[in-house]
Amino acid sequence: xxxxxxxxxxxxxxxxxxxxxxxxxxxxxxxxxxxxxxxxxxxxxxxxxxxxxxxxxxxxxxxxxxxxxxxxxxxxxxxxxxxxxxxxxxxxxxxxxxxxxxxxxxxxxxxxxxxxxxxxxxxxxxxxxxxxxxxxxxxxxxxxxxxxxxxxxxxxxxxxxxxxxxxxxxxxxxxxxxxxxxxxxxxxxxxxxxxxxxxxxxxxxxxxxxxxxxxxxxxxxxxxxxxxxxxxxxxxxxxxxxxxxxxxxxxxxxxxxxxxxxxxxxxxxxxxxxxxxxxxxxxxxxxxxxxxxxxxxxxxxxxxxxxxxxxxxxxxxxxxxxxxxxxxxxxxxxxxxxxxxxxxxxxxxxxxxxxxxxxxxxxxxxxxxxxxxxxxxxxxxxxxxxxxxxxxxxxxxxxxxxxxxxxxxxxxxxxxxxxxxxxxxxxxxxxxxxxxxxxxxxxxxxxxxxxxxxxxxxxxxxxxxxxxxxxxxxxxxxxxxxxxxx
Numbered sequence: 001x002x003x004x005x006x007x008x009x010x011x012x013x014x015x016x017x018x019x020x021x022x023x024x025x026x027x028x029x030x031x032x033x034x035x036x037x038x039x040x041x042x043x044x045x046x047x048x049x050x051x052x053x054x055x056x057x058x059x060x061x062x063x064x065x066x067x068x069x070x071x072x073x074x075x076x077x078x079x080x081x082x083x084x085x086x087x088x089x090x091x092x093x094x095x096x097x098x099x100x101x102x103x104x105x106x107x108x109x110x111x112x113x114x115x116x117x118x119x120x121x122x123x124x125x126x127x128x129x130x131x132x133x134x135x136x137x138x139x140x141x142x143x144x145x146x147x148x149x150x151x152x153x154x155x156x157x158x159x160x161x162x163x164x165x166x167x168x169x170x171x172x173x174x175x176x177x178x179x180x181x182x183x184x185x186x187x188x189x190x191x192x193x194x195x196x197x198x199x200x201x202x203x204x205x206x207x208x209x210x211x212x213x214x215x216x217x218x219x220x221x222x223x224x225x226x227x228x229x230x231x232x233x234x235x236x237x238x239x240x241x242x243x244x245x246x247x248x249x250x251x252x253x254x255x256x257x258x259x260x261x262x263x264x265x266x267x268x269x270x271x272x273x274x275x276x277x278x279x280x281x282x283x284x285x286x287x288x289x290x291x292x293x294x295x296x297x298x299x300x301x302x303x304x305x306x307x308x309x310x311x312x313x314x315x316x317x318x319x320x321x322x323x324x325x326x327x328x329x330x331x332x333x334x335x336x337x338x339x340x341x342x343x344x345x346x347x348x349x350x351x352x353x354x355x356x357x358x359x360x361x362x363x364x365x366x367x368x369x370x371x372x373x374x375x376x377x378x379x380x381x382x383x384x385x386x387x388x389x390x391x392x393x394x395x396x397x398x399x400x401x402x403x404x405x406x407x408x409x410x411x412x413x414x415x416x417x418x419x420x421x422x423x424x425x426x427x428x429x430x431x432x433x434x435x436x437x438x439x440x441x442x443x444x445x446x447x448x449x450x451x452x453x454x455x456x457x458x459x460x461x462x463x464x465x466x467x468x469x470x471x472x473x474x475x476x477x478x479x480x481x482x483x484x485x486x
Contacts, residue, residue: 023395026062033069034402037076038285040453045403046070046077053086064093065122065399068132072403076447076457080139087136091155094124098162120397126163126215127344128401130156134220137227138445142461146231153227156220163215168351175355182362191361194354202292202312203353209287209313209346212339218248218255219280219339219408226278229262230441230463235269242266248338258336258410273464275415277442279423281323281335284406285316285449287342291396296361308364309396310357313349315342318406319451320429326422327413334426335409342406356397364394405447415442423458431456440465 029052037045053070056063071086124132137152182191195203212218225244228237245263249256265271289311296308323335413421419438423431423446432455436442441464447457 026399030402033073037073037403038450038452040455042077042457046073046079049073061121064090064124068124068128068401069403072135075135075139078459080142084136084139087132090124090132094129097123098158122399125348126159126167127217127348129159130217130220131404133159134223137223141443141463142459149227153224160215160217160220167215171351171355175358178358178362191358195357205313206346206350209343211343211347212251216251217339217344218252221248222338222410229273238266252339255336255338255410258412261412275439275441277413277415277436277444279323279325279411279444279446281409282405282445282447283320284318286404286406287313287315287345288400288402289398290314291398296364306364307394308360309394310360311396311398313346319448320425322426323409323411324424324426325411325413327416328418333411333413335411338408338410340407341404415440432458434458434460436460437462437465
């Protein structure tokens with residue numbers, strides 16, 4: 001018969017496998033993908049992300065985050081069909097939460113309290129949901145399917161409305177549930193109401209990340225606006241386009257210089273839409289989470305402090321200040337900041353943070369109480385198993401969509417008769433020359449994730465004309481070795 005020591009070690013083995021396997025796999029996978037992506041090896045990043053998505057396609061807990069990375073990296077690598085497949089999979093997994101399904105379940109809450117939050121099902125944040133459908137709209141524009149592009153843009157609006165209407169109440173409900181669970185175990189007396197004073201220094205940077213109010217995203221609004229301008233079919237679409245652009249300007253007045261000419265066109269009901277090219281500059285790495293551990297006060301038995309793990313938001317420097325678009329003598333433009341995704345991520349994290357802290361403290365208290373009870377009833381080997389269990393399962397949830405840009409800038413210019421655009425940063429780095437369709441409306445998407453990337457990924461998409469949405473061949477011409485395009 002196995003003794004108590006063997007039982008303790010067997011228990012530890014099972015807990016280590018359950019509590020740390022998925023987390024270590026995700027963190028290792030993400031490190032590899034981000035390294036390839038930020039170095040400018042977009043095909044490798046897409047390949048690694050696809051492999052991760054394939055391995056996790058049956059894992060309901062993890063597959064949303066893997067599919068988000070696979071969708072974005074495939075898109076930047078120019079694989080629009082593959083990208084849309086991954087984005088569609090994300091939507092299928094998250095759409096039950098659109099107005100009709102609670103964000104959490106009682107069972108999941110018990111599991112994450114007993115183990116850690118990294119074992120909860122990843123459902124994407126409101127900002128990620130809005131971005132996933134908006135970026136998928138660009139896929140369909142590139143593939144020439146204007147109807148599916150419109151559907152994705154409408155979904156983005158639905159996600160924004162849903163977040164504004166329900167997200168705060170869902171978080172409040174989650175906090176009540178955690179407290180109820182803690183109360184049943186007599187662990188609720190010392191639970192914090194917000195961010196404890198001893199933790200505030202770790203989150204001081206959140207004060208500078210304000211967001212855009214009611215989970216808005218000026219990029220999503222602007223993309224809907226220019227879609228309706230270039231691809232719309234009547235006065236109703238023009239009115240809606242004006243509404244969307246005004247929404248973007250209200251959320252972020254800094255982008256107004258790039259919107260003013262379009263708003264002037266829309267206000268003149270007799271003026272036809274001129275051939276216009278819009279350029280999105282998606283630059284940098286979005287803020288991400290790192291783990292830090294802290295001894296927190298938990299008076300359980302003779303234990304006064306216990307180690308707990310929390311996520312902390314880390315930002316990275318932006319590789320470029322802005323974008324210059326040379327489209328001819330009278331059609332040059334400079335980019336304006338449309339959305340700072342760090343603000344989006346940071347503001348949403350600030351809303352969730354008290355719940356994250358409450359959940360982690362409750363989890364640590366639960367495990368400490370269980371360890372103390374095991375020591376009292378079954379002796380030192382049971383206590384050993386409990387201590388090892390705490391060490392093995394103390395882990396912060398660091399999952400987030402890492403390949404989103406830090407910022408998205410927009411430049412607007414009349415489409416040049418030459419069909420050529422020369423792109424560079426304001427500091428003088430050449431990003432190359434790309435082609436657009438003369439006499440038509442076009443969209444150009446430029447991605448530069450870091451200074452280490454030797455080239456920008458450039459996608460040129462025709463919006464209007466005989467072949468609406470037709471993706472032009474990959475015909476960007478490098479101006480110098482540092483500015484080659486894919």
